[in-house]
């Protein structure tokens with residue numbers, strides 16, 4: 219089982235911002251999408267989800283076109299964590315996570331015992347269970363990012379697309395969040411996650427897709443893709459790759 223997309227394409231302001239003839243994301247598995255700012259990572263996820271219309275493009279999931287699934291089926295199939303989330307109302311933390319159960323017919327004030335257990339489990343998993351009554355609008359940036367992870371995990375979808383879920387987090391919390399996503403993949407899901415920290419890609423991903431100028435330049439295992447020559451092509455300089463991680467030297 220997998221998510222297979224073909225002929226994904228987008229232009230903006232007369233410029234090609236996405237051109238992906240074919241890409242496959244394995245299930246189970248965790249794929250890290252890496253690439254410099256503006257290389258098309260978010261555009262790729264949005265094209266997969268259909269929020270950027272794809273007249274020629276095809277996105278197949280579980281042997282059917284994503285567009286053939288009803289909205290409720292889609293919500294049970296694929297969860298999306300956007301890079302920026304704005305909450306319309308100052309809802310308590312536990313209610314925000316309960317929203318992740320909507321596809322199962324949950325109403326926040328009347329959760330089934332199964333919904334309640336799931337909400338508790340995911341909030342505890344990101345260390346926010348004690349904050350369940352706090353208004354989500356008062357959480358710190360990092361706490362809010364973890365809340366979004368909890369909401370996505372509450373949906374229990376076999377596919378999860380996450381756009382920089384670790385960007386606002388301190389190093390320890392980054393590992394906590396990536397570990398949760400890793401666990402989801404180990405439990406059978408297809409997790410596609412955009413990360414900027416190449417060490418996280420190396421530590422947690424089964425597959426890495428390297429993007430540049432709207433195209434996927436390379437895909438493969440972290441060992442295949444996270445190599446100095448390839449990375450230097452897109453980041454402009456070769457990183458230092460060692461047991462402690464992948465870092466870029468100060469520009470001289």
Ligand SMILES: Nc1ncnc2c1ncn2[C@@H]1O[C@H](COP(=O)(O)OP(=O)(O)OP(=O)(O)O)[C@@H](O)[C@H]1O
Pocket residue numbers: 230231235253254255256257258259260261262
């Ligand atoms: N609606 C739009 N109009 C004009 N340009 C756009 C539009 N949407 C995206 N772009 C451009 O497309 C390019 C790819 O954007 P995208 O958000 O996919 O990059 P990214 O790799 O996710 O970047 P980052 O790492 O900075 O989040 C960028 O140069 C962006 O400015």
